[in-house]
Amino acid sequence: MTTSNPVSAVNVLGRPLRLGVIGGGPGSFIGPIHMSAAVLDRRFVIVAGVLSSDAERAQAQGIAIGLPASRAYASLDLMLAGEAARPSDERIEAVAVMTPNDRHYPDCLSALESGLHVICDKPMVNSTSQARHLVETVERTQLVFCLTHNYSGYPMVRQARAMVESGLLGDIRIVQAEYFQGGMALPVEAGELTAKLRWKLDAGRSGASLVMGDIGTHAHHLACYLTGSRVARVCADVGSVMPGRIFDDYAGILWRFENGARGSCVVTQAAAGAENNIRVRVHGAKGMLDWQHSNPNYLVYAPLGESVQILGRGDARLHPAAQRATRIARGHPEGFRESFANLYADFAEAIAARITGVPADPLCSWSPGVRDGLWGLEFVEATLASSRQGGAWTTCHAGA
Secondary structure, eight states, X not given: OOOOOSSOHHHHHTSOEEEEEESOOTTOSHHHHHHHHHHHTSSEEEEXXXXXXXXXXXXXXXXXXXXXXXXXXXXXXXXXXXXXXXOTTTSOSEEEEOSOHHHHXXXXXXXXXXXXXXXXXXXXXXXXHHHHHHXXXXXXXXXXXXXXXXXXXXXXXXXXXXXXXXXTTOSEEEEXXXXXXXXXXXXXXXXXXXXXXXXXXXXXXXXXXXXXXXXXXXXXXXXXXXXXXXXXXXXXEEEOSSTTOOSOOEEEEEEEETTSOEEEEEEESOOTTOOSEEEEEEEESSEEEEEETTSTTEEEEEETTSOOEEEETTOTTSOHHHHHTOOSOTTSOOOHHHHHHHHHHHHHHHHHHHHHOOOOOGGGGGSOOHHHHHHHHHHHHHHHHHHHTTSOOEESSTTX
């Protein structure tokens, strides 16, 4: 069983890491989540940023979140050059990328080539070729790269992963995932578009499939994260349930995993009445686990032939991975923002280990990395290829 180190590299470092932010200015949904999560545990301090693609707005918004005018930069190039010119004990050590999807690849690449560690919002990039290049760059530079599939930061998701990894469920046989949202149950594209919707509905910016990039990658990652296995093949139906809509808002997928498990995945952003709820059920030879975002502090465990158990975040006998991701006692809910903060905490531990030479807590490696981003893009591309071929079984990975 994996356990935490008694000595944390972050504690040995003895100071917060200096973070620069790219995107996520006022009005953004995900930007404030990232920034508040980064500083929640005092492992990072935000000292610089490029808050908008518009130079004037970038500087004004940087100042609005409390950055000094000299570090509220008008562009990423200016930030990288300006920070490199600062004394080593002042310049940024990492960046958080929260720009629209089409900017993830160039922004991450520029940061990595400048020697900066990167934490990036998902999807990592918009194509497998870009993803493979980022994998090569991260492996060449040996920098830390974290991808914010934040559901993997929930304590009870980490508990579920530990239980599967321990063999408690036996051989994994069935994996069911679903992610339902209702935000596009109305014809939002027919009205005046917000800045966020404008780029999301532009396939050149958001990627080949809105629903797959936006939430399909989350469902895929969560299923793989819990089972410890990649999806090998898919049979898919991708399209829209809203009449006349020209972008994808629905995907129904049969999948087969490399470990032999089968199952299905349904994701949609156009389910009238639905809130933001992702759910995954893993059935093994010896029992079942069920976790969902609408009740994230609890995990259902149903051992074969025994009474169903409800495990709660904060329980004393949980795996160290779940305990490490928990801040307050059971009965005081933690949620979405804290899941991001757990990824930032892992990110900080990995960076601090590089600086101090102290081995990183092995549990910090449970956060998604650059290869998870590649596998997610391979899954998206295979799903779309299958759908174009009328649901033909399609391989996700070379050699799978």
